[in-house]
């Protein structure tokens with residue numbers, strides 16, 4: 267199979283999920299005797315694109331143009347579909363990120379392709395791709411078969427392994443970019459970053475605080491622990507609705523779905539809608555004074571006790587371990 | 591302004607899921623269905639745009655008769671018209687998008703609103719698919735928007751912040767929590783909705799592009815280890831995270 271991977275970059279940095287998608291694309295290509303071709307879209311992306319060979323891309327293509335410096339749903343979807351057509355790709359892969367989820371359905375329609383979104387596994391059975399994806403907020407998993415000639419899959423970030431780079435680089439080949447005004451029907455004119463903060467959707471470690479912390483002033487200790495661990499701060503809906511924390515930190519059904527290596531839930535009860543967003547984390551730690559809190563049912567490790575005592579001690583102990 | 595809100599009828603998010611006899615879908619017995627939470631933001635945004643600019647709001651849902659309940663809720667919130675694209679058979683996202691696009695095309699709307707995702711399939715696909723089928727721009731996961739004539743400036747949630755997107759009507763938007771605070775239907779609205787007609791249309795069928803071959807519950811985790819019941823457990827927890835889990 268010919269696999270085309272749209273490898274997302276922002277600010278000329280390849281996203282980790284882009285590396286994961288390239289590695290996964292290569293594995294699919296190897297299993298089916300095919301080729302993995304990575305595509306990077308933007309302006310000035312040549313150098314970062316070259317590194318994708320180290321993650322398994324047989325070839326690397328770039329759509330490099332001033333008109334593509336800022337993300338445009340319509341333009342990116344068109345380019346992905348055009349390149350997939352030109353390459354006769356059987357499968358198009360990309361990360362299920364804000365960008366990937368935004369443009370994949372449009373690219374799929376252009377390619378008359380079936381779409382499996384937010385996949386957490388992707389295997390080959392009898393020469394056919396079987397994708398696994400969560401539904402009902404992770405309360406069930408489905409296996410999906412796509413019956414169209416071309417198949418589009420988005421992969422949930424942090425679930426597939428990117429491995430480490432072999433160090434190989436490739437010379438990216440430019441694809442021609444011909445865009446009309448209509449192709450640029452949506453254009454990103456700016457971004458507002460929450461200054462210097464790591465996003466829960468991308469973090470490898472998350473420390474989440476819940477309503478049991480009693481007030482926004484007590485999130486300092488959560489921020490400190492997250493800081494020491496090099497992770498991000500998450501929030502339950504209860505604390506977001508109370509205005510203690512911004513919505514972008516919310517984990518769960520109406521917030522973000524996360525799969526970090528380590529998820530520490532502090533004074534979070536573990537309501538079903540919260541679990542929906544974080545139960546696929548690799549390791550879950552629960553700190554809660556109620557031994558019957560549902561969060562303990564998904565936790566790998568738990569301490570039943572008062573967060574106000576345990577969190578500062580945990581920060582100290584971690585500092586000691588990490589020599590900070 | 592002619593505004594369309596596409597709304598879905600989905601299991602309440604607190605539903606405990608059990609797998610149905612076919613092994614491919616959930617067992618629906620005893621499940622409460624509601625208007626998809628994100629679609630409430632879509633309906634609300636349409637109502638606000640109409641209040642400001644005049645016009646008409648149509649709520650449309652594809653599904654069986656059960657979807658009428660959700661359409662009535664939209665009527666109670668204040669939409670002018672409710673349309674059921676009546677089809678009880680399971681459809682994949684593309685087949686849903688196809689039917690909605692066919693309906694919308696005939697209406698020449700200024701804007702079509704969707705929820706960010708249905709909380710059943712969690713596909714987040716139908717909105718942008720409809721946009722592509724209609725050749726309209728789309729902005730997904732919208733948390734803020736300003737409409738000035740046909741110019742739109744919308745903000746969408748991305749990793750670590752927001753993205754500001756400029757586009758022009760007619761366009762498709764998918765709504766995220768934060769866009770607005772959906773109104774509660776008034777008693778008067780609820781009463782009026784009861785007697786309103788729900789238009790029924792039989793949508794054309796299109797072949798499915800994806801098939802669910804199996805549905806299962808995720809492997810349940812073994813209950814974890816309670817490391818301790820007070821602060822003295824902290825060193826052991828850190829050791830386990832470092833040596834056993836190797837995550838720090």
Ligand SMILES: Cc1cc2nc3c(=O)[nH]c(=O)nc-3n(C[C@H](O)[C@H](O)[C@H](O)COP(=O)(O)OP(=O)(O)OC[C@H]3O[C@@H](n4cnc5c(N)ncnc54)[C@H](O)[C@@H]3O)c2cc1C
Nearest residue numbers: 476477478502503504518519520521533535537555556573
């Ligand atoms: C449609 C819908 C969507 C939803 N989406 C989400 C979502 O995306 N994300 C989400 O999180 N929720 C969501 N919810 C809400 C969810 O049902 C819960 O209400 C919410 O998760 C509760 O937040 P919490 O755990 O912080 O608060 P609580 O449930 O109030 O739990 C607080 C916990 O803190 C513990 N505690 C108190 N004091 C201490 C202390 N000193 N030390 C240690 N522990 C202490 C208590 O034992 C308790 O377990 C949604 C609900 C609905 C209906």
Ligand SMILES: Nc1ncnc2c1ncn2[C@@H]1O[C@H](COP(=O)(O)O)[C@@H](O)[C@H]1O
Nearest residue numbers: 596597652704705707708713714715716
């Ligand atoms: N059967 C349906 N009828 C009407 N609108 C729908 C239907 N299914 C999905 N939608 C709309 O499409 C959005 C995204 O759904 P999904 O792609 O299934 O996650 C929903 O929030 C609804 O606005």
